Structure formats: structure tokens, C-alpha cells
Amino acid sequence: MSNSAPVNPLSSAPGYTLIKTLGSGAFGSVLLYRRQLSPGGPVEEVAVKVIARDECADFNLVSREVHSHRQLVHPHVIRFKRLGLSPDKRFLYMVMEYADRGDLLDYLRKRGRFREHEARWFFQQLVFGLDYCHQRGVVNRDLKPENLLLKRTPDARQELTQGDLEHPFNLHLKIADFGLSKEGVHSAPKSRVGTVTYMAPEVLRAGPSRRYDGHKADIWSAGIVLYVMLFARAPFDDPLAATDKARRDATMSQILRGEWTAPASMPVTPECMDLLRGILCADPAQRLSLSAIMSHPWFSVGLPPAALTMNTVLVRQQTVTPPPYEQSVEEVNAVLAEANRRGGGGPGGPGGEMSESGFMTMIEDELEEEQRRGNAPYMVETTYQQQGHGHGAARR
Secondary structure, three states, X not given: OOOOOOOOXXXXXXXXXXXXXXXXXXXXEEEEEEEOOOOOOOOEEXXXXXXXXXXXXXXXXXXXXXXXXXXXXXXXXXXXXXXXXXXXXXXXXXXXXXXXXXXXXXXXXXXXXXXXXXXXXXXXXXXXXXXXXXXOOEEOOOOXXXXXXXXXXXXXXXXXXXXXXXXXXXXXXXEOOOOOOEEOOOOOOOOOOOXXXXXXXXXXXXXXXXXXXHHHHHHHHHHHHHHHHHHOEOOOXXXXXXXXXXXXXXXXXXXXXXXXXXXXXXXXXXXXHHHHHHHOOOOOOOOOOHHHHHOOOOOOOOOOHHHHHHHHHHHHXXXXXXXXOXXXXXXXXXXXXXXXXXXXXXXXXXXXXXXXXXXXXXXXXXXXXXXXXXXXXXXXXXXXXXXXXXXXXXXX
């Protein structure tokens, strides 16, 4: 969001009280509000994503995010609540469920690499959330730790808390940020979107004439997340590259060749490695499906049999009886139409795809934002690594 943006875009919106800023990036800011829709009604904390209308380069992405996210109601997906325009009409905002324990990347940096049973706990939740999205016809295309939010469970056990850091078993993982998603039921993705480190080989090869299966690409990204949780680093990287561009190019080349290894100093069980190999398979036709992942011996530890069919039952129920939505599709479309009234449908035209130049600009913006924050998209810098146990240094 630009420096000209007001501190509180919803200052005159009834029922919204600003608490603090949660984050900001190339595409807007996320603010924490306390919301009370009616006098004497329930009070809740909500995360509000705010985008300046005059800085929104592509309303197609906004529309896609809203329509994809709105329909998803699942324990492991952040709940979309409402879309609106600020009272002065300068800002488009999305009201969402607030995850009070931050994101998975920040948690990894504070806690260090996970033990296998801890990584499995989060990976099971990620896979169940992703399987639900796919069954609802939505592919995410931007799965990464920054977009996986954590929320304290209602029945969290205080004795498991380690100082100010929650124990993994006290946390629920929720998929967030559907800005690059696509409703896969209706079309096959053909544009290269997402973050390079988590991109599948077929996504890097994608173009107008070369489509790919977004479901399989999401599975690859989930596998990268599992690898990062287990080893506190990404599987594809060249930390010795002289420049950021050279490092990115080397990373993309490694991904295309499907070359990766696990750190010998951080052993995991054979069952875990077998699952990783099945997911991080460069050939999407040979890559494990979500159903194969869920039936894998490493994944299924501790799960009741009903867990594997939970999503199928839930989707069937929601198809017959849609869950209660705060806003109707017609209301959402009216807000989008008013927000986009200045004309045009963005760089790709109405319903169009992001161009190649638009894709590279997005990647460069993300890398620039990571540098500004002092983050390293290739390496999870943790206390564990700072103590001399890590492999390579985080980029600064």
C-alpha cells in the first residue's frame, strides 16, 4: 500500500475498530480489526485485507481470489467473510477469519526445524485443507509457509506451551491467500504464477500453449513445504551464486531437472523419505495424488479411518445444503463492479491471464519485498541454524 494510504481506511465504517497492522506487501496491507456488526451483538477479531483501488493493477486477480475463497468453508482454510468498499470508496477490503498465531514461516524461524511427528501434524492439516479445496474445484497455485496461517486450538493444553511459543499440537494450520487461485473445474491453468521456490517444474515450463494440472502443481508445493518443515531449508537452491538473479536462475534450473537431496546430518525415517520422493517427482504423471498421500503409511499415523473420507462427506453436504455465507454472490459481484467502475479488466483484459511480463514483475516484487523484510525465500533462518547446525547462510 502506498505511503498516501490512511492509517485506518475503515475509520468511518460502523462496527470496525482498528487494533494494529498485521502486514503489508506489494498488493496491499492486512489489518487487524475488532468487529461488532450490531449494538450488543457478538464481537470478534477479523483480519482485513485492504487494497487501494488506484493501485490495483489487475481486478481479475481480486475477483478470482474473492470468488474462489468465498465458497471454501473448512477447518483448515481461512474463512472468507465479506468484501466491501471503504466509506470514501478509495479502498477495496476483504474481511477474513483471524489466525492469532501468525504464519508457518515465522513459527519455523522461531522454533527451528520440526521433528517428524510435528511436521506430520501440520502436513496432515495442509493436505486435508488442500484436498477439500481441490474437491471444491479450487487450485491454490501459491502454497508456501507464508500463506499457511496458525490459530490456537480451542482445547489447547497450556502445559505444552514453551514460553511464548505454542507447541505444534496446540495449533491448527489454515490455508490462506487465494489471490493466485483458479477454479480448476472450469479451466486448466496455463500461466506461471506462484513463488519460484515452491513452483513445480511444469509450472516453470507453462505458457499460453502449454497447460498443466494445477492439482498436481499444488501437491508439489505442499511437498516443498514438508521438506522445509523437516530440514529448515528449501530443497532447490544455489547459495554460492554471485547475484540474486543468478541464484534464482540456478534454483529454477534445479527444479526443472528435479534434482534434490536431503541433508545427511538431518536423518528422517525411510517412510518419510519415500513420501517425499513420491511428492517431489519432476514428472507430474508419476507424482503422488492426494489420495495416495493420504493412504501412505507415514501420513496416516494417528488418523482415524473416517479422516480419509471426511472431505468427501463434507463437500457432498455443502453441495446439497450450502453453508451460511455472510454475503451473497450478487452482493459480492456488486462490490466488484463498483470497484472496477473506472473501466478495464486489468492487464489481461476481462477474464484474461497474467502476461509473462506481469508474471516476472510479480516475482521481482516478491523478491524485493522479501529483501526489504530481511527474509530469505530459499532458507528458513532459525535459532537452530544460528547455533552452527545449519547448512549455508540465509540471504541478507
